[in-house]
Amino acid sequence: ALAAREGTSEVAMAVTAGMLTTVIVLIPVMFSGGYSQQTMRPLNLMISATLVASLLVALTVVPLMASRLLARPHEHRNILERLFSRTDKGVGFLSNLYLAILRTALRWRVAALILAVAFFLVTMKVVKPVIGGELMPPMDTAIVMLEFETPTDAAPAEVEKTLDQVERIVYAQPAVESVSSVVGSEPGQTSFGGGGATAQSGKLTIHLTDRTRRKETIWEIQDQWRSALRKLPGVRSFRISEYGATPVSTTRAPLDIIISGPDSGVVSRLADQCLSALQGQPGLVDVRRSWYFDKTEYHVEVDPALARLYQTTPADVAAELKGAVKGMSGSSMRLEGYLDIPITVQYAGQDISTPAQLSDAYVATRFGPMPIRAMARVDSQRNQPFITRERLRNTIDITGVNRVYTIGQVAKMTQERLAGIHPPAGYSIQVAGTMADMKTGSAEMGKALKIGFVLLYILLVAMFRSFGHPITIMAAIPLAIAGALWGLLLFDKPMCKPATMGLILLGGTIVNNSILLLDFILEARKQGMAKDEAILQSVRLRIRPILMTTVSTIVGLIPLVFEMAVGLERMSPLGIVAAVGLLIGTFLTMVIIPVVYSSMDSVVLAVKQIVSWTQKTEEIGVAK
Structure with missing residues (x-):
């Protein structure tokens, strides 16, 4: 019991500090606002609550159980004890290896620090651009969204025929379970945020078997469909993407170039220039523009003089023409318990089936029904299908x-390809889509990251009562971040919101190792131990708990890192960053942190000696 109390009191401050450093960097993310707050707050709340509970267990239940279990006589070891006793040899080997490396690093402190800084800078310069960036990592959701367009003048029957051909291509893939198809749009309706659509557009929602039951990935299947659709006559443009390719629902596409200005003709010409500039760009597929000037509009121009002669008006002609084309409500059918069903009266289909027959529609005049051609001229022109x-x-x-x-x-x-296009005054070309969402999310997470590290520094200052020791402790963070970036490169994952969340979590976790080492060094030096000996003893005695914490954390993250369940792709970068960053950071910090402490201590001692020498010189001068 005495040993349990003494052991608990020895590590209580370090363990508590380790828990608080992790929780305090998570708090700003919970209140970062926007998409970041909505997606990350539940995870952060769960992690924080778990850490607080684990601290209470570590300081109460674990010492109590240890005092009972370890007090029993152990004349004969059981199987588990014999099995894990072999790990002592491995820990001893690592301890001796680290001590040898650390002795060398302490002799060459400047070189060790230069190598650490170079590792961080090279990683940021080389690795970060290679891994790229996403708002959220790609995920095989087993749901594919396929949109296509036919020429604007295509008849509904032609669009249906094209849809049948597209569906045959889709169903040729054995992994397809179901397909839901929608063709056309509701005319005359205003759309907010989703963009316009025409009656010649189609959208298919395709459900596949989950990724564990098929050999091909969702992206390989999409590439097969792209190859087939490019050869399909009647399909002018298409876009294929997995469900969730744009994490924010209001974003139209991963890449969305918005060209705006007062005149649609100029806007359309700028769009043509952008399409030409984007031809052959690597990594960009399914490039399409939202509309063309290809919708035929028929204009009925009424002669005012003839309209007065027939005692009618252009408004009357328009009303008559609307009735001929769309019909007019003549009556309604009433059914008990249901809404009234309108009965529409209109021309027979064969009498108004083509635009050329518009001039044959009749208008009521003082002389009786007269064809529109008697008082109006019908002409056509090309326009955009929607605005x-x-x-x-x-x-x-x-x-x-x-x-x-x-x-x-x-x-x-x-952006590099579009830089050569200079729009006229009053017009703009903006690269939006998921990239714009990324900028917003990066600003939110960046602000949370800065606040979290400031709070971390303040907490460490309060706990160690020093402005220098927190710098020593936080020196582990850049090394862990560099290791995390190498992990993303190794697992072919982009820098994204879960990865950023992993960096924040890693920053609060990796400092625990520094706290364990520095806490021991400070206590040992208070008891009169020499600086270098205290540093070596800290590694020798604290390597076991550090390795236990690191290994247990990494083992717990393995299912997330290797995406062992469907849906874990979204959060796997968090696990990769935390696991690889913790692994590399742990092995580096047990060498670099002692070197940083030794260097800063030497600098402080040198400054004190200079100040003391200056004061003595001034005192001697005054005495003379």
């Missing part, structure tokens, strides 16, 4: 999907 606006400016969208490359890399290449 899209943003901030009261006409817009056109050029959308695309990133493939192989991350959206951050694709957006950067896109």
